Amino acid sequence: MDKKTFLNIISSRVLLMDGATGTELQRKKYLDNVKIPEELNIKFPEKIKEIYNSYIQAGSNIILANTFGLNPMKLKESNLLEKADAIFEAGISIIRTLSSDVIVAGDISSLGVYIEPLGTLSFNEAYKSFSFQASLLNKYGVDIIVIETITEIKELKAAILATKDNFDGPIIAQMTFLQDGTTVTGTDLQSFIVMAESLGVDVLGLNCSIGSRDLAKLIKFVCANTNLPISFKPNAGMPILINNETIFPESKNEFVESSLKAYSYGVNILGGCCGTTPDFILELSKRLKNKRPIIRNNKSKYFLSTRTLSFDISSLKKPIFVGERINPTNRKKLQLELSQNNLSSIIYEARTQVKSGAQVLDVNVGVPNIDEVKLLKNAVNKIQEMVSVPICIDSSNILALEEAMKNCAGKPIINSVNGDISKLNTILPLIKRYGAMVIALTTDEHGIPKTSEERLQIAGNIIKLVDKYKINRHNVIFDYLVLAISASKTQALETLHAMKLSKQLYPECSLILGISNISFGLPSRQILNSTFLKMAIESGLDFAILDPYTDWSIDNILARNLLLNKSENAILQYMQSFNKQHVEYNLAKTNGSKHLSPNTQLYNAIIYGDDDGIIDLIQQIITNNSGDCNHFQKISSCIINALNVVGERFASRQYFLPQIIMSAKVAQLAFATVKNILKKDTILSLGTIIIATVKGDIHDIGKNIVGAVFESYGFDVIDMGINVDPYSIIKKAKQINPIAIGLSALMTTTMPEMKTVIHLRNLSQIKTKVIIGGAAVTKQYSIDIGADAYAKDAMEAVIHIKSFMKIPKK
Amino acid sequence: MFCYHKRMLKYNFNNISISYDELLKRLGYIQNKTYLTKKILTLIEDIRLLALKIIHPKCSLAYANLLKFSKTSIMLDNGYVITSCDVSKLFQHCFKIYGIAVTIGIDLEKKVHDFIVKRELVNAVILDAAGSVAVENLIVNIHSQIKHYENINNNLLTKRYSPGYGDWLLKRNEALLNWIGAREIGIYVNKSYQMLPEKSISAILGVNKKNMSLSTKRI
Known part of the structure; x- marks a missing residue:
């Protein structure tokens, strides 16, 4: 089934998924003679057929094939890897024999092992496992694929990417949350929405863990924060094991009432998870008969995110500070440490920059003769463990960029692309694939243009390719470049002018600058830097790459005059005023130990x-x-x-x-x-x-x-x-x-x-x-x-x- | 029976805390004596937050009425016998026994092992201590829920008692876990009678009426 057909169906009516399979099999004691529930597909197909049929008769429009746990690791543990094809095929074809009207869904779930740094599995290993499943589901002809019961955001990312790479049809992505609206690994609802939307799923939703009443409260938030179709599959309450029996305490009526509430918030696809039975689905089916989906028209917002938090860019006070200190350029000590794979300074800089107000961290570990792919990945993993701010991945090594993007637990920024067409054609597909934002420098292979018009021309060329790759323009951050005022008196004006025009021509795109370049070669640099920052904000600056340890409250008239090229003597006046002053705005820590032997x-x-x-x-x-x-x-x-x-x-x-x-x-x-x-x-x-x-x-x-x-x-x-x-x-x-x-x-x-x-x-x-x-x-x-x-x-x-x-x- | 279960089932244990103070104490910190640097404080907080992400609290409960009682053993109405003079003494006035098994899962200890392999021993020690705090809080949480439930019926609980205490041999733990159904939540014992995952606890609690003899120790 193609995406368009599926989306048309769910825009015209509410769909009903099936209820629980695993707990039904347990309840009927059908699992006694199989190693894993999925083995039933080939060993006792009549049993799984009975479950499927019970949900079809109850009114389910979507039946999930019995493929929930069929990842290579579990198959290998159960000595069923060689029978994988047969198990997948049987699980899917049985549904087809029962009804030609139902939508057959391939079911993919958690691998049961965390991806590093929380666990020991690499992202690439997880991706391979999910690819295995998705390719077989595609081979045996499912209509849609449901990724469900995921609790860790990187695992969700691996599952979605693997599924998209192996299956062209519609994808539903569901995560499992606790009552407080976070997963067991700390991801909140908004961060899940950001990840799912940025990776391009067709439907997102919640399933499992908590009962319908509590899940309905969470789905209300989801409905208010996305315009994507939404799915809802609660448990029949939270399970508890008593006297060797797993008990799900929620009644059919409680489940149906909560599900109807979820429908009223705007949910498009409803079903049941652990503890629900065909009776639950039958009752829900009767109550949902002829109901049309409720249209949601939420205001679009644009986010950056981490594992645990997300940041609405439009609502943050501008400019958003991007900490620049994780960068080995001109820092011998840091270069040496990185060459020895020592990340301790990086961790220190990450923590202290965030404490000093950085809201995003630029991460650059580019040192000659190192394995930058591995080092950048490790740095990103380590920083994400320590601080909860989005990452700006700064590298010219494409492989390192991609590996870092895979390992980002949230939505990152990529630093950067420019007007060079071949570079754009290499990096923009990665931006699209991993759902990142990108900094676009308005320079190209010919160098930095002198005028604002030339820079805007490059911006226009970049936007053409952004549109070609179907990247949302809100994911583009233009950098109109900062050149030293000491080298050219008019450069600040050119940059500010370009920014103002950019906001008119490309209002969806954000603006960023690396502030401190402006003052290169002049005394009392922070006075110029801070004043220039103020002027850039007035011209629409959204992000600023800077040292968060320093004072950004200064706005000096002499500095302004210089930056605006107000007179021939502006630079002279500035130099005379500040050359003899040793005003130190740096708040760098002093290290008393330097005086000891x-x-x-x-x-x-x-x-x-x-x-x-x-x-x-x-x-x-x-x-x-x-x-x-x-x-x-x-x-x-x-x-x-x-x-x-x-x-x-x-x-x-x-x-x-x-x-x-x-x-x-x-x-x-x-x-x-x-x-x-x-x-x-x-x-x-x-x-x-x-x-x-x-x-x-x-x-x-x-x-x-x-x-x-x-x-x-x-x-x-x-x-x-x-x-x-x-x-x-x-x-x-x-x-x-x-x-x-x-x-x-x-x-x-x-x-x-x-x-x-x-x-x-x-x-x-x-x-x-x-x-x-x-x-x-x-x-x-x-x-x-x-x-x-x-x-x-x-x-x-x-x-x-x-x-x-x-x-x-x- | 089902309604009886239902009344207990309102409670959940998914939000188990690992308080900073408890973690410090577990690591050997003594207030007003042990010197703490900012570096250590930050590290402990980072690992504490990591632990909260990777623990998976699970609980399995069983209960049965006491059928027979002797000086050296007690027998439950499902046929399960606990052979121990100390257990018999502790539960002499009880009419019902709860068996509890809790675990925080294997992900935390896997991460501890990962830290050890990478020679990040400080992280391993702090994370291991966080796991111990979490599993202890988990059983305290379950214990207090059972206490609350039984108090409604005017009943009191004994203290928790586990295999390995007194003369209740550690090797009897497997039988206890079988009764509780701990396998369902992933707990088992190895050949040395060690419970796995490592951060797991099994225990029994006795229930007696409020007007029973006060010689039974109560919580």
Whole structure:
């Protein structure tokens, strides 16, 4: 069925989807002899046929094929991957045999695993899984595809893109929300609407999780905020498991009344989810008979969004600040960190810019000789975890741009395109595909035009292609370019003039400028920058790329005169006025530590768990002491002294667990850097320690903390992992002769394995000490089983290890 | 029976909180003693918000009347027997037992593991602690709902009791989970009797009448 036909149908009448399939199968106990419900399609087709038929008889116009969970991962787990074709075909064809009038819908649902960074699945892996499903649904001839019960926005994105790539017909996209109007992963209703609309679905809706009364309240919001057709498929109340039975408490009448309310708000397609039965659908069908859809005519709004929030661009106070500081240009330290895949400065800049008022963050990680595709993706993922503002993806690498767009959990801005036709033809299809906004620079392969007329000409060419690719003009943000006033007195006027005309010619398109270019080469730059910003706002500026840390409240008459080219002497007057003033409007933080010696800085860095610049610091210490053959010992002493202080603060409860881990991490990094620079691996180690969680136990956090602290003190740690056989531990100890074996157990049932390890150690006659710890372990137990020591925490473990080595405490 | 269930079913547990203070406490913070930097505070808040996104609270409940009682065991009317002198003592005045199993799902511990693999140990520790706070709040939430429900009928509850406490062996947990139907919400035990997902709790609660002996400990 083509999209036009389907949309015509739903514009003329309200459609009824079916009710629950899964809970009906459970209720009838039809799932006893199948691995997954979808296997019924080939193993017991008469059972699934019965369910389909019950809904057709009840009056459903749309029947969802039994393909809900047929993704490759689940099929593989159930050893049904080879039968996938047969299962899909049967699930769809059975419906066709029952009725030629109903619309057959392919059903795609959540993969059950989160996409990174919330989970471990990559976007591309998720896309492949959904493509598998969508292609088979297309192959076996469904009329429409319903993507439903999705709780995570990136998964929704992957599902919609995969479906669009494999199926030309209508697509319904539904997410599952809690009573408070957010999904379990924090996405709100508006952010869902923004994503679904920008990716071009035909119908959007809500299903599952909560009962009809609560879902109707949410659908009211949806109806008021989109003009797309809407679907509504609530549960029969929220399920609860009592005495091995799943109970859905809502009655048929409650369900029907809420559904009718939803219809009155403007819902086009209604149905039922878990707990509903054919009776529910029959009653609803009677009540909806001959009802026509209620027309919605909401005012169009245009949004940027993140995972959890969306921003109506038209309602925000202008200009919208785009933070520019995530950019390695002319920043050597940041370039070095990015080349080492260190994102800590990026995270810091993201947080502090947002705190200083940035409403969008420009993200640029372009450094030579790095894998920009991977780095930009990681940066986008990391920033989205930390802050809830939209991202402006800034790259000239097409592959990096696309990968970043995939991984954006909201609607991003792309920086940028220009009038170069080949670039436009490459990037605009991506803008359309991923539903992004785009900054369009009014320059081209010939360079920056001098006049406003030439820039507007380029804007016109860009708009032609935007229209050709059917991109909504509201997604275009023109940049009429800012050139230094010191280089040309009339440039500011040209830019402002172009902006004013642009607002008349292309009123749907927003305007942006990179403000600080205007003042290049002149004193007291912020005075000019801020004044120019004010003038740009007067000319219709919507977005401003700037440093949010600085003061943007200044509006100076001399600066205005200069920018407006009011007189021949304007620049002279400005220079004379501001050359001698060292007005600093910068609110950059001061770092008192710059006055301390590098060794003291290293010591403080460990005490406070601050790994910023550690590599440079170690380099500096080694360079400063290059003639000293004991410089490793001195660095080592500094680190150990700092760690000892950390240990004392932990013991006195001034520090708690996260702090000792952070300090340990800095110390580990310091040692690793020293080893790397001096290229002396084994000589520098204080000795080797084996750590393991005993057999039968899978807890490892405590063990990992202890391992990190051991490493921070300069020990080599062999981490044998979890659930480790005692024989393997002793075999390893015989091979490498460690100082000690550290054993962890969390449960009383696994503690006896510690005794086994000690017993085997004694039998093997090796001298290695054994130290034990863990939530269930006690000092008395360690004495009872003959362990050499018991440690209640990581710092105590270090004290014991040192006593084994007879190292005096500093 | 169905109406009886229905009265309890108005409550939900989807909005389980992970309060900042509880999380700090779980990490070992002591008020007026432990020093907190802005960096740590921000990190804890970031991970707390992440935890809220990836927990999936689920609950399975069962209840049955007490049929037989002896010094070493109790038997429910569905045939389930709990062998433990301590349980028997605790529930000696009860007429009904609830079994509760709760979990926050596996996504949080998967993410913890992911952090460990990436050597982001601070994040792993904070997220693990957040998971512990969440599952504890979940069972407290369910407990208080049951208490509210039983109070309407003039009944009191005992404290929660779990396999592994006293002389109730940890290896009996599997039988308890079977009675509760915890498999339906994804909880099972491994060979070492460890519950998986890790952030899961199982417990029983006894119900007695208000005019019963006060020797039974009550919440």
